[in-house]
Amino acid sequence: MDAIRADHLKKTFGPVTAVNDVSITVQTGEIFGFLGPNGAGKTTIIRLLTGVLTPDAGTVTINGIDIHRHPLEAKMLMGVIPESSTVYGDMTAEQNLQLSGKMYGMSRALREERINELLLRLGLAEKRRVLVRTFSKGMKQRVSIACAIIHRPHVLFLDEPTSGLDVQSRRLVIDTIRHMNEQGSTIFLTTHNIEEANTLCQNVCIINKGKIVAQDSPERLKKMFDTTQSVEVSFNRPVTQDLFKYEGILRAEPCGDKWRLYTDNPDLVLKYLVGRAERESIGITSLITSGPSLEEAFVQITECA
């Protein structure tokens, strides 16, 4: 059974068509990335999938339950982390989690057990009795995540969960997403961070102007649009552009203390660089090759659409 299935969703706000005939299928247990430029309709689709908005046309099922015909049963199966950390500032972290647990009908004992476990996992154990309004953005986002996963949902929706977070908070959030997926939750993730989608998701879907323009695995999407690869190299002393005048190098760009070289044949470029450095007694301090990026595919897809 599909964890999430949306068929021919349509939503208009006055004259604006925010979502136009969108169909999405997410398999149970997968991490599904949902990408799109600002204003593409990502948040509207999340609101339609989670039952916050009613579509003008189309259906949404969560584990086979129609969310607009049986909203309460469907919502019991899912957790939602909205775009901004939507927790009650005038409650403590623990009180926010208690409220969430009560909403899902959890017993007092189970709530206590899960609250202790989540506060520990998300690094909030010592702040459990502190009012959330005094928390940093990252800490508020961790409380928001804890509220959404306290009942171990079958399906977890995350709308830009790492947006604006510091490195530590971002890592904690990513680890928690992975942990929830390992525990069996299906993850639906919208993000601006292409690298995040690339490393986390088994499948990604790109939306633009309310329509789905591409849907596949990150690797296949990358291959579909660009075959250019790059080599990043740095040396133990400054070098000039002349060093990269070689037929296998399409373009060379300085990139901080490194050079990024674009090529169709990284093998050939690597051999050239090692030979040339040896001849001119230059030390190579780092050498990294990278394939076509999802970011490039994303830009091309959204520009074409």
Next chain:
Amino acid sequence: MMEVPLFLRGIIVITGKNMRLYYTKPPVLMFGLLFPLFMFFAFFVGRHLDLVTFFPAFLAMMLFFTASSVAPLITPWEKREKTYERLLSYPVTQDSIIMGDVAAGAIFGIGISFLVWIGSTVFVPVSITNLGLFILAFILGTLSCAALGTLLASPASDSPPNVMIFSNLIRFPLIFISGIFVPLSQMEGLGLALAYCSPLTYMVDLFNAAMIGTSVFSPLVDCGILAGISAVFILAGRLIQKRNMIKGM
């Protein structure tokens, strides 16, 4: 089948959350507690009014202000803080949220007005001629006022001050046309016509029937109108909020 217990649980949890978060918010304390007290002192001090006769109307006014002051704050506050969207993603419906807001307002109204009534019995020789009617007046009165509060919170605004100003614009005139300071028997023309449109009129009349034993209308009429008004306010609030949701507000 599973939906009814989930719906009821949603109302209970949301009511508890509202009670914890909003009872101590300054606008609720200001317009729900202090304002009716100031109104009472403004009209009573130095005017040699018969406090025993005036007391049922004062109690109705207290109930009106307290019960209708909580709900107008909740929805705009939650929309501003973005917690409204999180609330909708929980296994609750918009109806559970509306009923939770009505319940929180009603409990606040009953609690505070009951304390005022108990406290007042020390200073004023108030009596109750019909206890059943008195309890009914409390329940129907607070329900209709809390429902009015929910209706006032329905416009698509995420600014609590704007909604509080709008709500006071509607609530304050009602106390002057509902037989509190001027008895219905002394009103005529447009004033009387307006009085018939105010839910507070029937609350005051019902409290008069329960505490003094005299009323303009039959208590049955008062009860029926208050119950009907409550239903109309809740349904109208529900309709407006659903329309807002469709528009994405």
